[in-house]
Structures are given as structure tokens and as C-alpha cells.
Amino acid sequence: MSTRIEDYALIGDCETAAMVGRNGSIDWLCLPRFDSPACLAALLGDETNGRWKIAPADGAFRTRRAYREDTLILETTFETATGKAVIHDFMPLRDGSSNIIRIVEGIEGTIAFDFEFMARFDYGQTVPWMSFEEEDVITAVAGPDMLILHSAVPLTGDDSRVTGAFTVQKGDRLTFALTFCSSYLPRPKPVDAEAALEATESFWREFTGRCPDVDGWTGPVKRSLITLKALTYMPTGGIVAAVTTSLPEKLGGTRNWDYRYCWLRDATLTLLALMKLGYYEEASAWRNWLLRAVAGAPEQMQIMYGVAGERNLREWEAPWLAGYEGSQPVRIGNAASEQFQLDVYGEVADALMQASKGGLARHPRGAEIGDVLMPFLERVWRDPDEGIWEVRGERQHFTYSKVMAWVAFDRVALMAEEAGEHDASRRWRKVADEIHAEVCAKAFDPALNSFVQAYGSKALDASVLQIGMVGFLPPDDPRYVGTVEAIERHLTSDGFVLRYRTGETDDGLPSDEGVFLACSFWLADALDLIGRRADAEALFKRLLALSNDVGLLSEEYDPKDKRLLGNFPQAFSHIGVINTALNLSRRKGPADDRSDGTPDVTVGLGA
Numbered sequence: 001m002s003t004r005i006e007d008y009a010l011i012g013d014c015e016t017a018a019m020v021g022r023n024g025s026i027d028w029l030c031l032p033r034f035d036s037p038a039c040l041a042a043l044l045g046d047e048t049n050g051r052w053k054i055a056p057a058d059g060a061f062r063t064r065r066a067y068r069e070d071t072l073i074l075e076t077t078f079e080t081a082t083g084k085a086v087i088h089d090f091m092p093l094r095d096g097s098s099n100i101i102r103i104v105e106g107i108e109g110t111i112a113f114d115f116e117f118m119a120r121f122d123y124g125q126t127v128p129w130m131s132f133e134e135e136d137v138i139t140a141v142a143g144p145d146m147l148i149l150h151s152a153v154p155l156t157g158d159d160s161r162v163t164g165a166f167t168v169q170k171g172d173r174l175t176f177a178l179t180f181c182s183s184y185l186p187r188p189k190p191v192d193a194e195a196a197l198e199a200t201e202s203f204w205r206e207f208t209g210r211c212p213d214v215d216g217w218t219g220p221v222k223r224s225l226i227t228l229k230a231l232t233y234m235p236t237g238g239i240v241a242a243v244t245t246s247l248p249e250k251l252g253g254t255r256n257w258d259y260r261y262c263w264l265r266d267a268t269l270t271l272l273a274l275m276k277l278g279y280y281e282e283a284s285a286w287r288n289w290l291l292r293a294v295a296g297a298p299e300q301m302q303i304m305y306g307v308a309g310e311r312n313l314r315e316w317e318a319p320w321l322a323g324y325e326g327s328q329p330v331r332i333g334n335a336a337s338e339q340f341q342l343d344v345y346g347e348v349a350d351a352l353m354q355a356s357k358g359g360l361a362r363h364p365r366g367a368e369i370g371d372v373l374m375p376f377l378e379r380v381w382r383d384p385d386e387g388i389w390e391v392r393g394e395r396q397h398f399t400y401s402k403v404m405a406w407v408a409f410d411r412v413a414l415m416a417e418e419a420g421e422h423d424a425s426r427r428w429r430k431v432a433d434e435i436h437a438e439v440c441a442k443a444f445d446p447a448l449n450s451f452v453q454a455y456g457s458k459a460l461d462a463s464v465l466q467i468g469m470v471g472f473l474p475p476d477d478p479r480y481v482g483t484v485e486a487i488e489r490h491l492t493s494d495g496f497v498l499r500y501r502t503g504e505t506d507d508g509l510p511s512d513e514g515v516f517l518a519c520s521f522w523l524a525d526a527l528d529l530i531g532r533r534a535d536a537e538a539l540f541k542r543l544l545a546l547s548n549d550v551g552l553l554s555e556e557y558d559p560k561d562k563r564l565l566g567n568f569p570q571a572f573s574h575i576g577v578i579n580t581a582l583n584l585s586r587r588k589g590p591a592d593d594r595s596d597g598t599p600d601v602t603v604g605l606g607a
Contacts, residue, residue, distance in 0.1 A: 010569055034307055043244065044318075053114075073204070111167065212278060242571065248565060254327070304334065342377075346403075349411040383395075387454075467480055
């Protein structure tokens with residue numbers, strides 16, 4: 001039986017991350033980056049695809065776990081009939097190498113533990129050459145990659161499996177460390193586990209110590225901030241959508257995607273979340289990543305990039321992996337990176353404006369990028385596209401795509417006016433007005449009293465909730481109020497929001513999916529926007545209750561089976577926690593001090 005998605009926790013070093021189960025098994029680890037091949041891949045197969053498990057020998061153990069307060073140090077408490085012990089799992093920031101450290105501490109009585117380590121490079125496919133150099137030092141080598149395991153207890157085994165057994169009693173602290181390095185370079189020095197623990201705690205405490213109080217929501221906001229930081233590739237500032245690939249949107253289904261990349265669509269909401277909470281260094285790093293990534297010809301701009309801005313994200317399948325609970329295929333890379341999506345131009349323009357209004361120093365290439373992007377968008381905004389949900393069916397005239405094209409021209413017109421460039425402002429305002437008129441004429445269905453997914457469609461789509469949030473219409477416009485109410489009535493399951501009904505939209509894919517948590521946060525924001533604050537707060541509380549025991553959220557949720565679905569943890573779900581908490585707390589920051597009246601909520605993350 002697979003470990004449930006919600007039974008995993010995250011540890012990371014702001015360059016990669018690992019997934020740790022409640023059963024003491026690390027089942028997913030990519031090295032040296034988030035998007036590198038996994039060397040522990042049991043998450044998408046079984047133990048023979050790689051895992052590192054430390055757990056009581058008595059299978060009847062009980063567990064509870066939590067992160068050490070305001071940190072990413074995971075503490076899992078195991079209790080058996082004979083005693084109690086805690087495993088402290090963490091990844092210190094790098095000092096030339098990547099390390100996972102596991103400290104087993106005896107608390108009460110005595111507990112016998114089993115140890116198992118199975119390394120598999122290349123996404124669970126390649127069995128390495130294991131060398132037992134000493135009883136407590138083992139290396140695993142496959143081509144350019146090496147893992148060095150330092151153990152506090154003697155270990156035995158062969159190339160396929162390393163095992164051990166040990167006992168802890170009250171006061172014992174046994175340390176295990178796994179280090180990744182290149183097989184052809186000098187080995188790094190062994191890590192000092194206790195010093196690394198102290199430094200890791202100090203790093204996270206300093207980070208969270210900058211978070212202001214958010215009127216009753218500070219706990220989940222801090223946890224979401226930590227998660228967002230953990231999903232950041234610190235060398236570049238890029239923020240990945242999730243640390244996993246191919247966790248399914250329906251168990252046993254085929255909607256399994258690789259989310260270990262950076263979406264432009266996240267730009268504005270990420271900036272707003274960081275700036276409102278005072279994290280300007282992180283916001284600036286993300287903005288700078290964004291501008292580097294989109295540099296070049298506008299017609300070549302992608303919707304997503306690698307953590308350093310890479311463009312080649314070729315999609316392929318790993319048939320040797322059975323998939324999470326049989327959900328196939330397992331995909332590596334993401335073909336959606338090659339799609340044409342109009343909305344990302346609006347998100348980039350909005351992000352640049354929000355960064356400027358939020359107080360970030362102007363980037364020397366920011367204006368130049370606008371000068372290149374806008375004439376291109378002026379030529380192509382009438383074209384159909386694949387849309388925010390990255391459909392793999394026919395291109396359509398998606399409403400959200402057109403609205404975000406309007407956002408691009410609206411924001412650039414505002415910035416040009418502020419800069420005294422009146423001719424440019426008039427030019428872009430004229431295009432914005434043309435798009436606005438077309439959307440109102442072709443995307444609103446009077447019979448439904450709602451904006452619809454695409455021109456000529458009768459299908460509802462949660463993305464149109466953004467119409468009031470980005471300032472396309474005022475929140476009290478009857479057409480927007482009607483849209484919010486229509487989605488609330490017809491596009492929800494157990495009160496949570498679907499992206500769209502897959503049976504009503506030709507998205508080129510079989511099977512159903514769960515409710516989309518980001519869309520549910522949008523509905524909470526929209527309800528608050530139209531004056532239904534009590535309903536917004538009630539929905540927000542229900543969404544927070546979906547978090548697992550350590551405060552993490554995935555992409556989707558199955559209301560029937562009460563299971564988290566999709567890649568995990570999901571950046572945009574946690575951005576939703578932050579921004580909805582800020583909206584409900586009415587916390588004001590520099591980004592709110594606007595003369596143009598544009599709302600400070602916009603959309604993020606595609607599928």
C-alpha cells in the first residue's frame with residue numbers, strides 16, 4: 001500500500017528537497033537540483049526504486065510529527081510498547097555539498113530500529129556500485145554521481161540493499177548523514193551533524209522571524225512562507241511549482257505532470273505575497289529570475305522555465321516506474337512549456353508594475369522587455385491559445401487569456417502615463433479598450449448570468465473569478481457578482497472549486513480530477529471582494545483544515561475519499577494561503593498604496 005500523499009513531509013536545502021513519510025521512509029530525492037534525476041524514487045514505484053527508511057522494528061509503532069517551531073526541521077516521534085524516540089530530519093544549507101541528516105534520539109525506555117538504504121539513480125532505474133569502505137561509511141556510485149552514507153551503527157548489504165539494526169534508549173543520539181557529490185571530484189569533509197542542526201534552526205528562525213502578525217492567520221502564513229522558501233532555488237531565485245512529478249490529479253488516472261519547474265503565471269501573486277510580508281530580498285530575487293528567463297525574442301517566451309531559466313523541458317516517460325498507486329504514465333519534463341498561452345504576457349506586465357509599486361528598485365531591462373513584448377502581443381492577442389489550464393486539445397479563445405492580455409495593455413498604459421509617455425499610454429489604452437469590449441460581448445452568457453470559459457462556450461471556468469480581482473470589472477458589477485455566484489453553485493464539489501468540468505471541455509485528456517485548491521482560494525477572495533466576508537472566512541477555514549498534520553497542501557483534493565491529490569507540496573496552494581489571509585486580515589503594505597485603483601489580487605499557476 002502506497003503512503004498517502006498527505007502522509008509525507010518536506011525537508012530541503014533551498015536547492016532540492018526530499019519527501020519523508022510518517023513511516024520513517026524518505027521516498028523521493030532529486031540531486032543536486034529540484035529537477036535533477038531522482039536517486040530515491042519509491043514515491044513513484046516501490047522500495048526497489050530507492051528509499052531510505054529508519055523505523056522501529058516493532059511494526060505496531062505509533063507516530064506523531066511536527067516541524068520544530070518556525071523551521072523546516074521535521075521531528076517524527078515513534079512510540080512502541082517498550083519506549084519512545086524521535087527522528088530529527090533536515091537538510092542544512094549547502095557548503096559545497098548537499099546533505100540529508102537524520103538524528104535518532106531516545107526519549108523514554110528502549111526502542112529497536114531497523115535501517116534500510118536502497119539507492120537508485122536515474123529515477124529509480126540504475127543500481128549503483130556500493131562500496132563498504134568501513135562499517136559506518138558506504139559509497140554508492142553510478143557514473144558521475146556519488147552518495148556517501150555515514151552511519152552511527154554498523155551496516156551490511158550489497159549493491160542493491162544496505163541494512164542494519166540498532167537500539168536506542170533515553171539520552172542516546174545516533175547520527176546518520178547522506179552526502180551527494182560528483183564521483184570524479186575530491187570528497188567533501190563529513191558534515192558535523194549537531195553544528196548543522198544548530199545552523200539550520202538559526203537560518204529558518206531568522207527567516208520566519210521577519211514575518212509580521214497576520215490577524216489570527218500567522219501560523220499557517222508562516223508555514224506557507226517556509227514552504228515557499230523551501231521551493232526556491234536559492235542560487236537563482238526561481239521558485240518551483242512543486243518538488244515532485246507525476247503525483248496524480250486522480251488516483252489511477254493519467255493527469256500526471258512534472259511540476260519541478262518555474263511558472264511565469266506565479267509571478268504576480270508570489271511578488272505580492274513576499275512584498276506584503278516584507279520579504280523584499282526574496283521578492284527581488286524572484287523578479288530578477290523572471291526577467292532573465294523571459295529575455296529574448298517575445299515570440300519565444302515560454303510559460304515555464306527551469307530553475308536557472310532553462311528552456312528545454314522536453315517531456316518523456318519513465319515506463320519502469322509503476323506510478324503512484326498505479327497512476328501512469330510517469331512523466332519527466334513538461335510539454336506544456338512549448339504551448340502558446342496569452343495570459344503569461346499579462347502576468348509579466350502585472351508583476352513588473354506590482355514590483356515597482358511595491359518598492360523594488362527598477363530593473364535596468366524592465367522597460368526594455370515591455371517595449372519588446374507589447375508590440376508582439378498587439379499582433380497576437382486575437383489568436384486562440386491553449387489557455388491557463390494548458391489543455392492538450394484544440395486551441396480556443398479562452399476568456400481568461402483575453403482578460404490577461406487586457407491586463408498587459410492596461411498595466412503598461414498605466415506605467416507609461418506615470419512616466420509621462422502619453423503617446424504610448426494612449427496607444428496601449430486603445431488596445432486594452434478593444435479587448436475589454438470584445439470580452440464583454442463574446443465571453444458573457446446572459447442566460448447563465450456569468451462569464452464562460454471561452455467564446456461561444458457554455459462551460460464555466462474558475463479562472464474567470466479573476467475578472468474582478470485584476471480590475472477588469474469592478475467587484476460590484478452585476479456581471480461579476482453573477483459569475484461568482486454561478487461558479488459557487490455549479491462548479492463546486494462539497495463547497496470546493498473545480499477548475500472546470502472535464503466532461504464539458506475538450507482538453508485532450510481522459511479521466512476526471514479533484515477540486516483545485518488554488519481555485520478554492522480564489523473563490524474565498526472573490527466572496528470577500530463582493531462583500532460576503534463571513535462566507536469567505538468560512539471557506540478559508542475549511543481550506544486550511546485540508547492541510548496535513550504538518551501544515552502542507554497539495555494541488556488538488558478528493559472530497560469523496562478525503563485524499564490530497566496532485567504534486568506536493570504545491571507552491572500556489574501555499575501562495576493562496578498567504579494572499580487570502582492577507583486579504584481577510586486587510587493587512588496593507590506598499591503594494592496597496594495605489595492611485596490607479598487596480599486590485600492587488602491576480603492569478604497564478606497553471607496545471
